[in-house]
Amino acid sequence: MEVSTAMLTAAVVGAALVYWFFWVMGAAEVKGKRAVNLKMGSITHDKVQDKYKQYWSFFRRPKEDIAAASDENKVPAFVDTFYNLVTDIYEWGWGQSFHFSPSVPGLSHRDATRLHEERVADLIGARPGHRVIDVGCGVGGPMRAIAAHSGANVVGITINEYQVARARAHNRKAGLDNLCEVVCGNFLEMPFADASFDGAYSIEATCHAPRLEDVYREIFRVLKPGGLYVSYEWVTTGLYQAGNPAHVETIRGIEHGDALPGLRAQHEISEVARSVGFEVVEERDLALPPAGPWWTRLKMGRIAYWRNHLLVSALAALRIAPKGVVDVHEMLYETARHLSDGGDTGIFTPMHLILCQKPIPPPLN
Numbered sequence: 001m002e003v004s005t006a007m008l009t010a011a012v013v014g015a016a017l018v019y020w021f022f023w024v025m026g027a028a029e030v031k032g033k034r035a036v037n038l039k040m041g042s043i044t045h046d047k048v049q050d051k052y053k054q055y056w057s058f059f060r061r062p063k064e065d066i067a068a069a070s071d072e073n074k075v076p077a078f079v080d081t082f083y084n085l086v087t088d089i090y091e092w093g094w095g096q097s098f099h100f101s102p103s104v105p106g107l108s109h110r111d112a113t114r115l116h117e118e119r120v121a122d123l124i125g126a127r128p129g130h131r132v133i134d135v136g137c138g139v140g141g142p143m144r145a146i147a148a149h150s151g152a153n154v155v156g157i158t159i160n161e162y163q164v165a166r167a168r169a170h171n172r173k174a175g176l177d178n179l180c181e182v183v184c185g186n187f188l189e190m191p192f193a194d195a196s197f198d199g200a201y202s203i204e205a206t207c208h209a210p211r212l213e214d215v216y217r218e219i220f221r222v223l224k225p226g227g228l229y230v231s232y233e234w235v236t237t238g239l240y241q242a243g244n245p246a247h248v249e250t251i252r253g254i255e256h257g258d259a260l261p262g263l264r265a266q267h268e269i270s271e272v273a274r275s276v277g278f279e280v281v282e283e284r285d286l287a288l289p290p291a292g293p294w295w296t297r298l299k300m301g302r303i304a305y306w307r308n309h310l311l312v313s314a315l316a317a318l319r320i321a322p323k324g325v326v327d328v329h330e331m332l333y334e335t336a337r338h339l340s341d342g343g344d345t346g347i348f349t350p351m352h353l354i355l356c357q358k359p360i361p362p363p364l365n
């Protein structure tokens with residue numbers, strides 16, 4: 001082979017490899033969000049690393065400090081920063097639904113996710129003509145599944161402006177913008193009238209509230225009497241021992257890498273629900289057998305993590321992605337380790353289900 005032919009072949013093969021690495025492999029989980037499109041929400045390129053450092057130093061403090069009265073109002077702002085930093089990486093590496101689900105033999109992750117979401121619609125009896133609120137809606141994966149499955153109108157609320165834009169774009173693309181609406185706001189002070197929703201749900205979102213009672217009280221307020229509310233809560237289980245250093249490290253790791261002001265214990269959830277006026281209809285941990293482990297999806301991704309690390313490092317070096325993206329990606333890698341330790345030991349569950357009803361007041365005589 002002539003030298004020029006060999007060089008040309010090498011160039012073509014090289015170009016094909018780069019294309020495959022960045023554009024084909026770059027779309028790790030769902031086609032549509034590619035590594036080359038990783039932005040960091042509404043943070044400008046030059047501010048990403050600083051914002052990441054601010055986030056990290058806030059959430060790494062002892063949880064008593066985070067919960068201190070003076071800081072409670074700051075939590076939603078840091079949660080907003082967190083979602084600016086992670087939203088694109090989540091979409092790229094996980095999909096449009098930012099939650100876990102029990103693995104189901106024979107079902108893909110996508111189908112198991114959809115099943116976990118449709119369960120919510122069925123539990124609250126969502127149906128055409130109903131107006132349902134999605135508290136902490138992310139980029140709207142669950143909202144679209146629930147609207148499509150039930151025919152109900154769904155209004156999502158998220159603290160993060162970037163997620164609002166992503167969710168609206170996905171709703172339009174899926175042809176569901178007639179049923180799905182997204183609002184930017186704080187779920188601790190929702191911009192909705194009293195008794196304006198027929199049903200409500202939250203999927204792995206209320207764990208971001210410094211005090212669970214504040215968000216549950218708001219949900220109670222906007223629900224119509226008789227309306228049902230279901231939530232998948234992140235909690236420590238009865239197996240967690242506060243005196244066991246390995247347990248403490250796992251739970252602290254989950255809190256730091258997921259913008260959580262402090263995980264609650266499983267038994268606290270129904271106490272809080274009742275304290276704001278709800279009747280508890282059902283409560284159980286969906287992670288318990290016979291459910292398949294929710295954390296295997298995290299473990300199976302080792303090679304994908306390594307590939308993703310190489311990709312984000314290359315993109316940051318080429319200045320296509322902001323420099324801080326590598327730090328954020330490393331933080332998520334560590335978080336995935338703590339989450340799967342939480343699953344292996346059984347000290348943590350992200351799917352403690354609580355189904356509540358707002359009582360109908362007795363008629364006045």
Ligand SMILES: C=C(CC[C@@H](C)[C@H]1CC[C@H]2C3=CC[C@H]4[C@H](C)[C@@H](O)CC[C@]4(C)[C@H]3CC[C@]12C)C(C)C
Nearest residue numbers: 089090093094098099204258305308332333335336
């Ligand atoms: C409910 C919450 C988020 C839950 C999950 C959707 C996310 C928790 C940890 C995330 C991830 C960890 C590792 C990432 C990996 C290093 C990267 O290459 C690709 C994306 C990850 C898999 C990422 C995806 C989303 C999570 C599983 C919290 C915040 C309350």
Ligand SMILES: C[S@@+](CC[C@H](N)C(=O)[O-])C[C@H]1O[C@@H](n2cnc3c(N)ncnc32)[C@H](O)[C@@H]1O
Nearest residue numbers: 097098099136137138158159186187203205208
């Ligand atoms: C892990 S994501 C889950 C998103 C969605 N439920 C899903 O399963 O795809 C948590 C969501 O809660 C939202 N959130 C956290 N704190 C909030 C607050 N104070 N007000 C409104 N939304 C909040 C985040 O912006 C994010 O959309």
